[in-house]
Amino acid sequence: EMSVHPDLAWEKIKPTQVFLDDPRKKGKAYDPTTNIRFVCMSDTHNRPLRNHYFIPPGDVYLHAGDFTKTGIVEDVKSFNSFLGQLSQQFPVRIVTAGNRDQCMDPNLPDFNFKEENLDLITNANYLINASIDVYGYKVYASPCSPDLHFRSEERRVGKECRSRWS
Numbered sequence: 001e002m003s004v005h006p007d008l009a010w011e012k013i014k015p016t017q018v019f020l021d022d023p024r025k026k027g028k029a030y031d032p033t034t035n036i037r038f039v040c041m042s043d044t045h046n047r048p049l050r051n052h053y054f055i056p057p058g059d060v061y062l063h064a065g066d067f068t069k070t071g072i073v074e075d076v077k078s079f080n081s082f083l084g085q086l087s088q089q090f091p092v093r094i095v096t097a098g099n100r101d102q103c104m105d106p107n108l109p110d111f112n113f114k115e116e117n118l119d120l121i122t123n124a125n126y127l128i129n130a131s132i133d134v135y136g137y138k139v140y141a142s143p144c145s146p147d148l149h150f151r152s153e154e155r156r157v158g159k160e161c162r163s164r165w166s
Contacts, residue, residue, distance in 0.1 A: 039057075041063050128142070
């Protein structure tokens, strides 16, 4: 039920969330030598990102999948172009595929997957069940998600997902 009504999911987890004041509100300037700002997005579905979303400044841009609407190569190329526009704003950009990004999933050859599709993301670090060191922190990204009925990189919840994530 919570997947159909995300507000219910938020109300359930809200009491466990920790909210920190922005240090800039207290007269403290952002210090890039002691702070790292991650900006995380997902499920943008090939919308014109610059026009559709406010993207705050940061050090690391992380897109957690579903950057295409229907998993076609043209959407991946468009998204990669957008990532190129972020190169000045974000020194590090990390991307993994989501359940809609079928052309990026080697397990779905019937959905226009070709090995060269993996080279379409040139303006970010594209991770598939892999990690990268970012300012001394390990960032792991996996396109694997729980089974959502016939989408890219879906696995049954439990051991199958954990085997990919460990």
